[in-house]
Amino acid sequence: MNTIKSPEELEAKREEIIAARQRDGAAVAVCCGTGCSASGAGSVVAALQEYLARWKLEVPVKTRITGCHGFCEQGPLVVVEPGNILYCRVKPEDVPEIVDTTLVGQEVVERLLYIDPVSGKPVPTEAEVPFYRGQRRLTMGWNGRINPDRIEDYLAVGGYRALAKALSEMSPEEVIDNIRESGLRGRGGGGFPTGRKWKLCRQATGEPKYLICNADEGDPGCFQDRSLLEGNPHLVLEGMSIAAYAIGAAQGYIYVRNEYPLAVKHAGMALEQARAWGLLGENILGSSFSFDIRLTRGGGAFVCGEETALISSIEGLSGEPNPRPRPPYPVDKGLWGKPTLINNVKTLAAVPMITERGGDWYQQIGTATSKGTMIFSLTGKVNNTGLVEVPMGMTLRQVIYEIGGGIPGGKEFKAVQTGGPAGGCLPASKLDLPLDYEKLTEAGSIMGSGGMIVMDNTTCMVDVARYFLSFTVDESCGKCTLCREGGRQMMAYLMEITAGRGKLEYLERLRELAAAMQAGSLCALGRLAPNPVLTTLRYFKDEYLAHIEERRCPAGVCRDLITYSIDTEACTACGRCIRNCPTGAISGPDKEVPLLDQELCIRCGACLDLCRFDAIVVQ
């Protein structure tokens, strides 16, 4: 049995593991996060293991499966140690060359290296890739270096040292004061000061107290919480244990989406390991602190990420969530009416490093009111999509252009949506806005859970507002009038405008509905739902006006407002559009510029995507 009974035993164990790892010599780490797995990382691992088993090398080589590195755009990612050589988009057939050239021959395989799109030169190591260079991967950094299935890997990189420190050297009050000093704020969206929340929960009367880790990540395109739980589950468990110690909880819950099977699996394995090693359970590390964690799977409702709805869901109340009245807040009356602390995965994942390195260290990172780093899901029309962890205060421009590598296809930046479906769309004039809770709110958007969707000039902002609103309307629980009925009416106005039947007065109606929803909805979902509409009205009013007054969609997106035609000069009569038009709207004899029948055309865009000569014109 590996049960560790004291901080000293933990350190001894760690040294044992590190020594064993050093004997391992070379290692090939394959990212098996969800993104890389989807692009075939599993077969790369299989090919690697098979090749290494067949050709026994002189130096033993370890195959290491790791969590998400964040650079999903370039997956499957393979890192060869020593040297930290980064290979991108690796296929199983590349494996022999990697082993023979890099491990045996000590040379890099140039064709598999990342090519810097600016200089056009290959970049051999992760640290030199611009995508990583601008980041400060304090929380995510371990993901690529450890196997999430192995607690030993986590210990090797210093895992559970912070918990040992808290239990043996700090009182719960000192742990809380340290978090308060760090300036850490809730990373799930609210931005409430974490230390203050912990203090309120510690002071609340009522026993027992509960701790909940909110991993019900639901924003479209967001996968930070997922990547942390999948790639480094022990980091989250350690953060939870420290939080539980601070508030005086003996039972914790991880509320994770059932749609995250790998996160459920890895978190479950981590729980078992932590119990077996004595890092969860009775008298952890020989202290008087006892704590255990249960895994609760969510049923797929977005609103369950809202903390009071989440509590109802854990309590087993009907599948449909019911946001409860507040106050009392969960810190006073939460799960089963007892004081409950709910923190997001990213918040808890920041706790070990703050506890270990000190709140004074953490608060040096970031801006006056927003401290530390934030993980963003950078997606949409940007070259390097993936997870980026940056210090607060970095500007949108730095994230999108320096880390994200700018807009693909030479197109123009149009807007960036931050904070998920309830966030706002910010225009080019806001690109130099620093990422900071207050600054984003002033601009009409939110930090939210860290969603960042980049849009180029082929995006219609009215259509975007309609899309995001349709998401929140669909996910509204329907309990309160303003969110349920107000959202439905707002959708109707947007549908009319995108269909070319809009009237100028609709804009005023949208504002009135939005104002009432913001002021009077029951929970944050309804209060924030109008944000995409309000920000697009504020920054892109001209597009609304074009739809209404000119019956025109400037970006060429809204089907009812555009027509397709064929540029006879550019057309080479290749016939590709004729063959692929689903309705037969494009026709004509061989080797002649075809005709497009507007009656039959459904403006699906198939011809536009397929034409290699830019001969399809959208107006």
Place this chain on the structure above:
Amino acid sequence: MMIEVKINGKPAEVPAGTTILAAARSCGVNIPTLCHHEALEPFGACRLCLVAIDDAGRQSIVAACNYPLEHSGLVVETGTSAVWQARKMSLKLLLARCPGVKVLQDLAREWAVDTKDLLLTEDRGEECILCGRCVRVCREVIGKSAISFAFRGVERRVSAPFDQEPDACLGCTACAFVCPTGAVKVIEQNGRRLIAPWHSNLEQVACKECGRAVAPLKMLAHLRGLAGEENEQAGEGVFCSRCRRLKTAAAVTALPEVKFPGPFMIP
């Protein structure tokens, strides 16, 4: 513990835990409500009781019905323009959903609200405003939870499980009694009680005297159970209220005449 609160400029003192709604009503300030019911836990769904609060400088708009006053110093304003805008919008949206409901029509007349400028105003015959009173009375007072909310968002509605006749329903019609719009329709015919929206269809016990339906057997069994009587007797010896009164009257008339002293006689 008593705490102090200021409602529309007037100071008041209420026990800690009192809701803003109860505190306001206790000092004569009327706040409109639809989903609120004295016998039920606050719900906060209709958004008609919105009020503006200032809690040590933090201002917000909250539902008065489910906001408990826990500490002194809260300043409540029940009639600011922002409050009225949000309230009127809630009513307008409910009226657009249920144009035919009288309680909404009356309020709309009083507040000068109409749905002319909304897009979706088609009368779909909907009478339910999703206030949840029926669901709550069944759970909180009757203790049966025979009905519940189903689906979410605009699809949300009240329903028996799987939209089938609910086993748990006693046929007590408490749901119809608390419904503010008359959406819960009860039909009594051929010795059965039907509660239309839930598909409840219950056998009624006939009056031993006149044969008229008295109450569902299941409900009587439940009541006898509460009174500690055996269930088997549930349907036995039941009279309708009219026959019971007649019988009592007959029994009283049959009693020997009692002389009352003159000055105390009831006229």
